Amino acid sequence: MNQRYFLLPALLVAGSAMAQWANSVPARKDFRAATPSRDHIQAIPAQENDSRDGGDVIWSEDFANGLDGNNGVGAWTVSGPNGAIWRRKTTGPLGAYTAVTQIIQSTTAANGFMMFNSDSANCTWVGNTPTALPTDQFTPWEGSLESPVLDLSATPYVELQFQQRLRYCCDNAPHYVEVSTDGGATWPNRFAVSADIAVNAVSPTQTRKVNLSCAIEGSPSSVKIRFRHDGDMGTSHYQWQVDDVKIVELYDADLRVVSASASAFDLDLAATYDSLRYSLFPFNQLRPVPLNMTVLNNSTIPQDGTVANFTVTRSGTTVLNQDQSLGTFPLCPAEQKVWVNPSFTPPAEVGTYDVAFGISATNPDLTPADNTGSASFGVSQYDYARDLGTITSFEDGAGDGSVLILGNTFYIANATNLYAARVALNTGSEIGAIITAELRDVSQADFPIIATSEEVVVAQSMLGGNGSSNFTNINFNPPVALDAQMDYMLTVHCYGNIRIGNNGTSEEQTSFIYYISPTQGEDWFYTTTTPMVRMSFDPTASVGDFTSSAGVGLGQNIPNPSRNSTVIPYTLDKGASVVIELHDVSGKLVKRIAEGFRPAGSYRSQLSTQDLTEGLYLYTLRAGDVTLTKRLSVER
Structure with a gap:
């Protein structure tokens, strides 16, 4: 069997999905909330001949004492209707769908860490054995872990650093850091800390950094920070582990490339699939690629003479080297998205295009290692793809030869003819089974079929294991005319026990599967693992001679x-x-x-x-x- 992807109910371009599979351990009623601390200490100001500079740790917490705190200031508290789900742990998460092996690998994990195990809370328990509640009884839990009050008035230019590991299902990411400057009476500032982690993906242990300077500007003396699992996101599973929390003083000159990309898809805002992350653009679909970087002024002062650079190379040849002056980069807002301007359309030259992003300013950066980013995409004569080209896993639906339809959405910029679908079939597919390709209308419910290809009988020569880039053509005869500026979905329909290769990460609600879910029955779902199903505009795709x-x-x-x-x-x-x-x-x-x-x-x-x-x-x-x-x- 393949690794299960926990695929989710599909909606159209904008929308959300109900919870599907998840794991849980019930909330224990003996959770103890520590008594809130009534005092707090001020960060020590620099003394004469005792200079402080960026990188100094102002305050830290390793949760060795759980909610009682091990930070020299005071205790932590929990809040919200389900705050008691936050617990100190030394072992990994456990639930009907969560394994203890998913434990955080933080610096001080051995002496304890905090966990919000929503998976566990959506289970019933017999001893140490969890059983998932029926899906219609899953609860999107709401609970926060709150720091003691901190006086940061001596060092108001700081960032929060912490280590985390998490997984969530089956709606929007619920993980937020929220900041109060009035001792916790209000929480006007919040930061998403898992937006780049795909639904149902098990994240590695990661260190997150959140610039707090703008959030505490003007009122740094009564700061509280909380880790909030937001129940309004509709997410019932799985777990969030947090450890080694620090507040660190910023440097005088530190610009940071927070993210860099050759795509710009936003599910909530997108009207088309134009800005998806495509791995290959065919000649007839070349158009401006939305190169962009998000830049953070992580300094204690505005940065003058800021310049963003976009460099694109193909096989060592520079295709673009473009500087863009940003002038003075302010402290607040600390973060800006920078788009390549003027736009960049790659030439009709086959190859891999590597993009290097950079940021600089007049003052030499004191942490230059985070001043760059990278991305890549390819240009092909005929193939239009979202997968990464070689099999790393596979999808076989229920795994028993029952109905399986799997594919991706594509945006057609320029009118053309679709001659074939290309699919990577994984070793273990049933020899003699039949596959067809289906072009579908992605704008309507249930994705009605526009055109169906010829049938292909699966042969041994079509299969490949992990690392294989063996693709099989499924031809449309006659070819199908595709209209300009339209979205389509291309799927492969499997008649028999077929394994379709995967590689890559799809944006939510852009790659889909139809199969019989063991918990929700036969329906459309979306997957964030990219199936290796491509469009081919090659008129000779089916021609042997x-x-x-x-x-x-x-x-x-x-x-x-x-x-x-x-x-x-x-x-x-x-x-x-x-x-x-x-x-x-x-x-x-x-x-x-x-x-x-x-x-x-x-x-x-x-x-x-x-x-x-x-x-x-x-x-x-x-x-x-x-x-x-x-x-x-x-x-x-």
Whole structure:
């Protein structure tokens, strides 16, 4: 079996999904909330000849004493209707769907850490054995872990650092750091700390950093910080582990590239799938790539002379090297998103395009290691892809040969013809099973089918294990016309026990599966693991015999033999006037199709054979001075 991905109910471009599978341990009623501390200490100001600089730890907590605190200031408290789910632990999470092996690997994990185990709380227990509640009884828990009050007036330019490990299901990420400057009476500032972690993904242990300077500006003397599991996000599972919390003084000059990307999809705002993370752009879909970086002024002063740089290279050749002046970068707002401007459209040159992002300022940066970012994408002549090219896992639905439909959404910028789907099949797929490709309308409920491909019988030669980049073509005959500026979904329908390769991370609600869920029955769900299902615009994809001369190519007609109609594929390296002629075996001209002048590109010409008698014929392509001929047969 494949690694289970816990796929979720599908909605259209904007929307959310109900919870599906999750794990839980019930909230213990003997949880003890420590008595709130009534006093707090002030961070020690620098003394003469005792300078402080960026990187100094102002305050820290390792949870060796749990809620009682081990920080020299005071105790932690829990709040919210389900705050008691926050507990000090020294062992990993346990629930109906969570394994203790998912324990945080923090610096001081051995002496304890704090955990919000929502998975555990959505279970019933017999001894140490959890049983998940029915899905309609899952609760999106709400609870916060609050620090003691801190006086940061001596050092108001600081960041929060902490280590965490988490997993969540089945709606929006519920993990937030919230900041109060009035001792906890109000919490006007909050920061998402898991937005980059996909739903149902088990995160590694990671160190998070949150700049607090703007949040505490003007009122740094009564600061509280809380880790909030927000029940309003609709998330019922799994767990959030937090440890080694620190408040660290900032440097005088420190710009940071927080994120860098060649995509810009936002589920809540997107009107199309144009800005998804595509791994391959075909020539006929090249368009501006939304290169962007998020930059943080993590300093104690504004930074003058700030410059953002975007550099794109292909096989060592620089394609773009663009500086953009940002002027003075203020302290607040501390974070800005910077887009490449003017926009960048890659050339029609096959290869991998590596993007380097950089930020600099007049003052030399004191932590230059975080001043850069990177991203990459590819350009292909015909393939349009979202996967990363080699199999790393697979999806087989219920794993028993029952219904399985799996695929990705794509945005078509320029009108074209879809000639084939390309799919990577994993070792262990049933030999002799049948697969088809289906083009679907992603704008309507249940994604109705627009066109269905030819059937393909699975053979051993089509399969590959982890690391394989073996793709199988599933041809549309005739090809399907795709409209410009439209979204489509391309799926593979499996008739038999098929394993479809995966590689990559899909944005939520952009890759989909239809199968029989063991908990929610037969339905559409979305997956954040990218299935290896691609669009192909190659007119020769299904042609085994393709002849070329002087920049003109002629493929075998499809289908051959033909009954009512057939398609003749051809390619032109440069523009030419094109004529297609059909002769019988005696040399008599039977049909003539004047295609007119065609610019360089790939084409398919539809030829009616309905009025022809059974037998052999010769079709000839005349493109400028080039003439190519092939045989076709007609059956009755």
